[in-house]
Amino acid sequence: MVDKSINHSLKFDDFNKFISEESHSLPGWITKERVHALKTLDSFESSLMKSSTWKNTKLDFMINNFFEKEFKEKRSSKNLIKNKLLDKTEYFTDSIRIYFYGGVFFSDEELPNYISFLRQEYSEKHKSIFSLSNRSNRQALPCLLNNIISKDALIIKTKKNQNIENLIHIIHLPHHNLNVAPRINIKLAENSSIKILEEQYQSNKSIINNLIDIKCDTNASLELYKINHAQQDSFHIDNSYIDQNQNSKVKIFNLDLGGNSANSLINIKLNGENSEGACSTLFMPTENRSSHQNIVIDHLSDKTSSSVNFRGVINDDALGSFYGKVRVAKERKQTLAFMQNKNLLLTDNAKISTIPILEIYNDDTECSHSATSGSLDKEKLFYLKTRGINEDDAKDFLIKSFIDELASQIKSRRLRDYVNEIIAGNYKV
Amino acid sequence: MAKILSIKNLHVDVGNTTILNGLNLDISAGETHAIMGTNGSGKSTLAKTIAGHPDYKIRSGKIKYMDHDLSDLSIEERSNLGLFLGFQYPIEIPGLSNTAFLKASINAKRKYQGQEELSASDFLINLKEKSEMVEIEQRFLSRGVNEGFSGGEKKRNEILQMLMLDPTLSILDETDSGLDIDSMKVVASGVNAIRTMETALLIITHYERLLNYITPDYVHVLHNGCIIKTGDINLAKELEERGYEWLINP
Numbered sequence: 001m002v003d004k005s006i007n008h009s010l011k012f013d014d015f016n017k018f019i020s021e022e023s024h025s026l027p028g029w030i031t032k033e034r035v036h037a038l039k040t041l042d043s044f045e046s047s048l049m050k051s052s053t054w055k056n057t058k059l060d061f062m063i064n065n066f067f068e069k070e071f072k073e074k075r076s077s078k079n080l081i082k083n084k085l086l087d088k089t090e091y092f093t094d095s096i097r098i099y100f101y102g103g104v105f106f107s108d109e110e111l112p113n114y115i116s117f118l119r120q121e122y123s124e125k126h127k128s129i130f131s132l133s134n135r136s137n138r139q140a141l142p143c144l145l146n147n148i149i150s151k152d153a154l155i156i157k158t159k160k161n162q163n164i165e166n167l168i169h170i171i172h173l174p175h176h177n178l179n180v181a182p183r184i185n186i187k188l189a190e191n192s193s194i195k196i197l198e199e200q201y202q203s204n205k206s207i208i209n210n211l212i213d214i215k216c217d218t219n220a221s222l223e224l225y226k227i228n229h230a231q232q233d234s235f236h237i238d239n240s241y242i243d244q245n246q247n248s249k250v251k252i253f254n255l256d257l258g259g260n261s262a263n264s265l266i267n268i269k270l271n272g273e274n275s276e277g278a279c280s281t282l283f284m285p286t287e288n289r290s291s292h293q294n295i296v297i298d299h300l301s302d303k304t305s306s307s308v309n310f311r312g313v314i315n316d317d318a319l320g321s322f323y324g325k326v327r328v329a330k331e332r333k334q335t336l337a338f339m340q341n342k343n344l345l346l347t348d349n350a351k352i353s354t355i356p357i358l359e360i361y362n363d364d365t366e367c368s369h370s371a372t373s374g375s376l377d378k379e380k381l382f383y384l385k386t387r388g389i390n391e392d393d394a395k396d397f398l399i400k401s402f403i404d405e406l407a408s409q410i411k412s413r414r415l416r417d418y419v420n421e422i423i424a425g426n427y428k429v
Numbered sequence: 430m431a432k433i434l435s436i437k438n439l440h441v442d443v444g445n446t447t448i449l450n451g452l453n454l455d456i457s458a459g460e461t462h463a464i465m466g467t468n469g470s471g472k473s474t475l476a477k478t479i480a481g482h483p484d485y486k487i488r489s490g491k492i493k494y495m496d497h498d499l500s501d502l503s504i505e506e507r508s509n510l511g512l513f514l515g516f517q518y519p520i521e522i523p524g525l526s527n528t529a530f531l532k533a534s535i536n537a538k539r540k541y542q543g544q545e546e547l548s549a550s551d552f553l554i555n556l557k558e559k560s561e562m563v564e565i566e567q568r569f570l571s572r573g574v575n576e577g578f579s580g581g582e583k584k585r586n587e588i589l590q591m592l593m594l595d596p597t598l599s600i601l602d603e604t605d606s607g608l609d610i611d612s613m614k615v616v617a618s619g620v621n622a623i624r625t626m627e628t629a630l631l632i633i634t635h636y637e638r639l640l641n642y643i644t645p646d647y648v649h650v651l652h653n654g655c656i657i658k659t660g661d662i663n664l665a666k667e668l669e670e671r672g673y674e675w676l677i678n679p
Binding site: 387390391398 | 480481482483503504505507508509513514516519520522523524525530533534537538541573590594
């Protein structure tokens with residue numbers, strides 16, 4: 001018998017009412033997808049929500065407040081853009097800027113033909129964006145909820161051999177008391193390459209359920225930088241699904257400053273021979289925020305390699321968690337996989353949970369995993385102080401050195417400086 | 430000569446164990462003292478206690494550094510007043526460059542003494558000169574503090590820090606351990622460069638060989654946490670030939 005306890009919290013009457021009200025302004029095929037997602041939600045096995053992915057998160061906060069929030073933004077985005085972003089423009093003057101606000105994507109510049117928005121045409125050829133076929137069980141609930149309320153998608157589709165020089169800067173503007181579900185769909189054609197910075201500004205009292213699907217064809221290359229500014233009283237999920245074909249390379253760098261409950265779920269499938277997936281994350285919640293990091297990498301072909309490097313800096317009364325799994329399928333040979341999670345707890349009340357797992361079903365594999373957690377090294381502090389550096393500055397140096405070991409791996413100087421500036425501006429020892 | 434360090438009847442505990450038992454030592458400006466002794470005699474404990482390591486508790490006795498009661502000074506204040514400890518096992522700090530670290534140290538001292546920060550160009554000129562003295566290549570300076578350094582390189586890096594900070598009292602805790610002859614000569618040359626009539630040196634060592642390059646005015650033998658014999662370089666030579674037994678069990 002299916003445990004329906006979560007389903008009792010989900011207000012199906014409210015969902016039905018929501019879908020019905022919105023159906024007037026949406027094409028029929030979108031409404032059908034929403035109804036289909038709701039039916040799937042009804043049969044959803046909620047016992048999965050007690051799994052390691054979700055047990056530390058405040059999922060009930062999202063579910064209980066789902067219809068307490070607005071779905072449409074009443075404030076104008078113009079002032080937000082002007083006030084928030086002008087001072088940042090010097091970093092990425094040649095970037096292509098796309099905004100997400102109040103449930104829709106838009107831009108204030110002419111966009112190249114490899115970028116479009118679903119709501120420009122609501123063409124049914126994009127139906128596959130809402131497919132549920134590749135979703136893992138652990139990510140099912142947020143995906144289904146995204147399918148139900150998402151009314152727009154950002155679509156990026158490169159051509160064969162297309163190397164995009166400009167940085168694509170996706171900016172999620174701050175929301176207040178809103179429930180939004182941004183949807184991003186990226187298809188990188190054979191031999192194409194792209195660099196993307198996705199930035200989530202601080203929202204207040206909101207639910208943000210972000211879903212990004214990425215398909216990398218043969219020899220395609222992606223650098224993806226994700227910055228989640230510290231969220232205020234908001235529930236934030238970031239789901240990323242990445243499917244990689246032969247010889248493709250994906251590098252992800254994440255900076256997560258936490259939220260009321262901030263959750264990042266990454267799934268990388270290395271489907272093609274010689275494909276490489278690497279993910280580095282700095283998660284740094286402060287005050288009473290939390291940051292939950294979850295990554296699963298499937299090695300589904302021969303000669304694939306992956307690298308997972310997560311560092312948590314947990315301050316004040318904050319909570320962090322890391323769940324990392326690398327799976328090597330039985331028939332797969334010559335796999336290289338590396339997973340490391342290091343955490344720094346800066347106060348007695350800071351908490352961390354870390355679970356690194358290797359599931360290896362083949363001997364022809366080189367894998368390692370490690371997890372360490374602790375406070376600032378006393379001997380290092382002493383060493384710095386014997387050189388005249390005071391306690392606060394010494395702690396600051398050690399925290400920065402801990403962070404910098406990861407941040408220094410960002411190849412682009414501009415992005416590295418930008419990330420360091422955000423860390424310095426938001427994070428005080 | 431002005432007294433730089435004065436230790437009276439010092440008893441120091443580490444955890445529940447008393448390591449120093451009534452140690453007395455006076456060091457005046459212009460002097461070089463060496464402390465020798467068997468393993469566990471308390472040599473490093475003495476060095477760390479003077480530097481202010483929190484695990485080393487002064488149960489009784491006094492340490493005066495120049496005109497200050499050392500127990501009134503924090504670790505960083507001791508350093509800013511010209512006290513330097515060369516570590517036996519220098520610490521690695523990846524992610525914090527040697528250059529940034531040295532600049533922060535120098536400017537912390539200057540700020541404490543009411544001086545302006547050193548300009549970037551003056552700092553770099555000084556750094557280049559001192560790093561050449563201890564044969565540390567420029568490319569090492571952008572690396573993390575002691576990151577990937579060999580044992581000898583770490584010890585030379587300690588001497589580089591000492592040269593840059595220009596201390597009044599330098600305590601070198603087994604700086605010679607693990608060094609080959611060439612590295613020892615480089616280290617000794619660096620140390621001798623800061624010996625003046627206004628500064629003082631306390632060398633902690635197991636072996637006589639460093640003292641052939643840095644001639645001490647006094648050699649003290651530490652045993653069971655207090656000094657049992659004081660002499661000059663000839664005492665060190667005798668210890669090298671006869672060991673410690675004749676002193677410990679006369």
